[in-house]
């Protein structure tokens with residue numbers, strides 16, 4: 054399994070942090086925990102196909118935790134999804150989604166399987182399949198809020214192929230039966246016990262998602278023995294009072310849950326916008342529980358790195374600032390967001406002929422599904438200059454966004470800060486192309 058934080062802010066997004074959402078990738082399916090604004094875009098950037106979403110789990114009805122839900126459902130509809138979608142959350146989620154759909158007159162072509170959790174339960178399995186189950190428990194927040202645990206069921210042990218050959222077992226059905234724990238009687242009457250051929254069962258992977266909450270026993274129960282616990286750490290120790298007052302945890306609270314639950318790895322997220330240096334929170338968490346990581350948007354966390362490395366390739370390159378930049382040649386640069394290629398549409402009479410990016414010869418124009426170039430279909434609406442504005446945002450990782458985002462700035466003016474001169478390729482970033490995620494991954 055792979056855990057990909059998509060949004061690690063709390064309450065309000067910042068220039069570099071999105072609203073809460075965490076994706077769990079397992080064997081080609083995606084399970085989304087919370088769905089804040091922008092989750093679906095972050096999925097694309099992380100290299101996760103939206104069509105692969107199997108289930109969406111909403112913790113509670115604070116707007117920042119579900120504000121991306123309707124947008125995502127709308128996208129799935131536009132993608133002509135056929136597969137059923139599981140939608141799990143506190144009671145009310147069905148009414149919310151159905152009201153929205155009927156308000157906008159949208160008819161969904163796929164089935165929505167709602168699982169609503171009443172506020173009087175203490176523990177419930179909201180999903181249960183042959184391979185895994187998901188358990189929900191109420192947490193301690195200002196309103197009814199659920200924590201989730203995704204648990205793979207134990208896998209059968211490995212078959213000893215050499216021994217099986219000795220006994221003359223070749224049939225798939227015989228292997229299946231032995232793996233299921235049944236004994237096997239061969240044609241000559243020999244009985245083979247399952248344990249002779251099949252090793253010990255292998256424990257399933259596990260992941261717990263705990264936010265928003267104060268410290269509470271149910272958080273520990275959800276996280277008990279998990280491989281990865283994603284826990285909120287909205288505040289630092291200095292604001293412990295505020296944490297209690299607002300029904301949130303400090304980094305030390307998260308560490309306490311991890312310690313008591315003996316989880317293998319604690320990942321903290323859901324940070325208050327007031328913290329620009331998250332290492333303060335990391336330090337406080339590590340004082341209580343050393344194997345703690347900071348959640349990093351789009352940075353995947355592998356439960357078993359040896360098996361899963363390379364499955365997800367983020368479409369936005371993550372830069373390790375502690376390492377020196379490799380000296381890659383300019384020839385590798387693939388161009389960037391092709392606003393030149395979109396210049397035909399948008400604003401009447403607008404658009405700069407030829408585009409503004411000299412290195413765009415490698416650019417392949419966005420194509421619609423029927424293969425025709427789509428031109429400017431207006432994902433960003435009206436202005437090429439606006440597109441360039443978002444380029445800047447992306448290329449600079451948000452750090453300087455604020456200082457350059459003034460609406461009054463005249464982008465036609467030639468006083469462009471050379472830092473943002475996108476005719477010079479920024480080699481450290483692999484820009485996204487205009488492709489949607491069809492046919493990817």
Ligand SMILES: [Zn+2]
Pocket residue numbers: 063064073115117118265323
């Ligand atoms: Zn929250």
